[in-house]
Amino acid sequence: MTILTDDERELQSSVRSFLTKKVAPLVAEHERNRTFPWEIVPALHDFGYVRGLVHPDDGGDGISYSQLAILMEEAGRCWGSLRTTMNILTIVPYLISQVGSPEQKARFLPPLLSGERRAWFAMTEPDAGSDAASLRTTAHLDGDHYVLSGSKVYITNASHADIGIVMATVDRSAGAKGITAFIVDRAESDYEVNDIPHMPVRGTSSCELVFTGTRVPKENVLGEVGRGLSAAMKAINVGRLNMSMGAVGLSQAALEESIKFVTTREQFGKKLGEFQLVQEMVVEIATLTETSRLLGMNAARVLDRGEPARMECSMAKYYCGESVNKAATLALQVHGGAGLMEESPVERIFRDAREATIPEGTSQIQILQMGRELIGVSSLR
Ligand SMILES: Cc1cc2nc3c(=O)[nH]c(=O)nc-3n(C[C@H](O)[C@H](O)[C@H](O)COP(=O)(O)OP(=O)(O)OC[C@H]3O[C@@H](n4cnc5c(N)ncnc54)[C@H](O)[C@@H]3O)c2cc1C
Incomplete structure (x- = not known):
């Protein structure tokens, strides 16, 4: 991707390498048992998860929203449950640091930022x-x-x-x-x-x-x-960015799995990837992934400029959530029957993609909020 700075690219590469080595091998078993490897979380703090958005004066790292977006894409690429967990662990301390009293910050931020409490x-x-x-x-x-x-x-x-x-x-x-x-x-x-x-x-x-x-x-x-609602919107807006970029990560994983599959599986005496209709499906997944990434990173850049970015976060949440469902459906089709088996990563990606259009405001709610912004009329009340 060309829109990252050198430092951002370095962050992406180091977090991807860590997640690939330390977390990806644990996913299948935890997914099967419906458990989470909580022991990995402290190491993730060092990349900026959990304490990243909190200002250094409050004990956080003060990373940019663009860095956060990269962290959430990589978490989503590795495992949907990791992205969902990192989102909630990151936005609660952020909200306390944004609107909490000095006493509340002193009491609640240290155990949350150290990982002692969740x-x-x-x-x-x-x-x-x-x-x-x-x-x-x-x-x-x-x-x-x-x-x-x-x-x-x-x-x-x-x-x-x-x-x-x-x-x-x-x-x-x-x-x-x-x-x-x-x-x-x-x-x-x-x-x-x-x-x-x-x-x-x-x-x-x-x-x-x-x-x-x-x-x-x-x-x-x-x-x-x-x-309370206006305070919560601070966290929900960032949650929308996190969900958007998590969806980009899931799409990216769907793309990588699809390329791996079509370059190895043969039918009719040829690799699947040699068939034009299969190439079309893979290119469509890639295009959905890249357009989603551009919208998600745009929302992060606007937040980094200090603007509320309500419209940008809503648009990214809507588009990335819908797109990852299209991408995951195509990835299943590319894999044929193998994609529907629980041992295939795309089976999990397909299920996790379904989450992307619901929490932090459904796709329909994003549309109605953008409609209100653009047209100046609310259809909600
Ligand atoms: C995996 C997961 C994790 C979650 N985590 C949390 C969490 O940690 N904390 C939390 O508070 N909540 C959480 N939620 C809840 C989530 O935010 C809600 O599910 C979401 O806001 C939608 O509310 P609802 O499920 O009641 O659906 P409803 O509001 O009943 O909507 C049902 C359908 O109607 C549509 N709809 C509703 N109103 C309109 C309208 N005016 N116009 C057009 N269509 C409309 C919706 O888009 C949807 O398609 C989570 C949900 C899921 C699935």
């Missing part, structure tokens, strides 16, 4: 998905504590982590303006976690969280009361 982020509820502003988990003040009641669903890795950010409303009648973010520490606040079996990214858990009168100290309000 984080989750909970917005989605059984009756509030795309329409996050309609969430029903309530928080009411009782002395020095807020009392949380309600439930969340599909929360990534909540069963593997014990510091979370929960979005709850202090006043349902205020709509979005009642929504507040709380930092919940399992060491002091009790809640229930249940695993929900799911199709893609099998090295992650997808959890239901139940809050039944969960007491959270009032100093754990993250940012201002009633400003």
Whole structure:
């Protein structure tokens, strides 16, 4: 790819080499067992995962969004579950560093940035998905504590982590303006976690969280009361970039697997890659991958200029998510029956690609948000 600087190329090559040697050999077994090799995470911190986006004054590395984009592409190329896990572990400390009080930063950032503790982020509820502003988990003040009641669903890795950010409303009648973010520490606040079996990214858990009168100290309000949604958007926008570039990585892996297959498998006395219709499929995967990469890196460059890049992140999330599904479907077709077998990497890539169009705002929600931006009319409310 020509749009990377020399330093970025060096980062890409070093992280790719590490993931290929140390993580790729573990993927098949963890995928089969639906587990994650947590022991690899500390070594990943040194590349900029987890602590990268946090400013050095707060104990982070202060990497650029472009560097982050490269890290997420490489994680996605290696294993969808790795990209999903690195996303959540990276955006929670980022959000605390962006809107947390000095006390919250001093308390929560060191264990998250060192990897001693892990984080989750909970917005989605059984009756509030795309329409996050309609969430029903309530928080009411009782002395020095807020009392949380309600439930969340599909929360990534909540069963593997014990510091979370929960979005709850202090006043349902205020709509979005009642929504507040709380930092919940399992060491002091009790809640229930249940695993929900799911199709893609099998090295992650997808959890239901139940809050039944969960007491959270009032100093754990993250940012201002009633400003939770706008605080969360900071993390969600970066999450969109991360998902876009993770999708690029999955597409890249689909391309590499397809080239490997068509240059070795023979039918009709020739390598598959000699047939023009097969070449067309491989070229289509390559084109989807490269166009996705250009849009994802563009969003990262705009964020690096200090601009909000809402439109660019939405466009990248929409395009990269849809494209990786086309690329993964083509890669399966290129592989014939072999691609549908669980021993084939493209079987996993196909399942993991399905994740790309749903979290951090579905494709339809990205379209509607871009429509509002371009046309000036919201179709959502
Ligand atoms: C693997 C995975 C991990 C996740 N991790 C987390 C997490 O860590 N934390 C968290 O809070 N959430 C998480 N989620 C939840 C995710 O953010 C939601 O699934 C997503 O926002 C969509 O909400 P929903 O599933 O309720 O679908 P719905 O909102 O019910 O949407 C169903 C369908 O209707 C479409 N739709 C909805 N509204 C409109 C509209 N106005 N116009 C047109 N179409 C519309 C949607 O695009 C979709 O196709 C995760 C989900 C998955 C699958």
